[in-house]
Amino acid sequence: MPTRRPRPTRATYPARVKPFLLLATRADDVAADDEYAAFLRYSGLREDQLVRHRLEQHPLPRIDLDDWSGFIVGGSPFNVTDREKTAVQRRVEAELADLVARVVAADHPFLGACFGVGVLGSLPGGVVDRTFGEPPTSVRLTQTEAGRTDPLLAGVGEHFHAIVGHKEACRVLPEGATLLVAGEACPVQMFRIGRNVYATQFHPELDADSLAERLRIYAGHGYCEPEEADALVAQARAADVGDVREVLRTFVARHAR
Secondary structure, eight states: OOOOOOOOOOOOOOTTOOOEEEEEOOOSHHHHHHHHHHHHHHHOOOTTTEEEEETTTSOOOOOOGGGOSEEEEOOOSOOTTOSSOOHHHHHHHHHHHHHHHHHHHHTOOEEEESHHHHHHHTSTTOEEESTTOEEEEEEEEEEOTTGGGOGGGTTSOSEEEEEEEESOEEEEOOTTEEEEEEESSOSOSEEEETTTEEEESSBTTOOHHHHHHHHHHHTTTTSOOGGGHHHHHHHHHHSOOOTTHHHHHHHHHHHOO
16 A cells, blocks of 8 residues: 655744745746646645746846745746747746756755756756656656655655656756656656755646646647547546645745744
8 A cells, every 4th residue: 555644734934934936937828827726725835935036027126035934836838948938938947047056056945847947957967858758637646765854755655646748858867966756758847956945846736627628728639639638628627636735835835934
């Protein structure tokens, strides 16, 4: 039987907690708003506690790390392996690379979901390419030995389901990274750098309803064909992805200050 550690005690966030910053890059307003709502819903944060900055609309101002409890990067239509990039995409990638270098040096709390793997996986020693892309649906994942003792995976089963959907993935971990979760089709599903910097290939904020919404927007753009969308959503609905929410909740509970 799969082992599961006790779920962590939920924190009561102080009224004046330093906010978390969600760095978003989805140009489609429906997808962007649905993503923000999902992160709010499954983190338990209020809007004043999870500030959203849409990088595709506005350059990132200089960030003082101490002003923020932590940083979250959501999914993106951008891929670091894209052969042709707009000026906006090049700017976004440069701004995130600068922030991530500072975050890693300070070991400041950071959780990058999906696109975060491309950002963190591109650090020295890492290789991000299109070897292990996955269609958008639910997959079965397994914690590694290091994952079974990682605090962010407390309360998550040793084997669990999560929703994925990506063209690129991390094939070789960057220097100093620890693999925490693996998948059959995509070996690198979650890793950690230092003690507080994380990337997940899966979406801890995504449920089947949001997946259906995103496929109405992104089907036919290299993730899946439009005629495949209903079957992929049905497969996601058939899987219990409730456990994966604990990754997001625990990240917030551990670092809200």
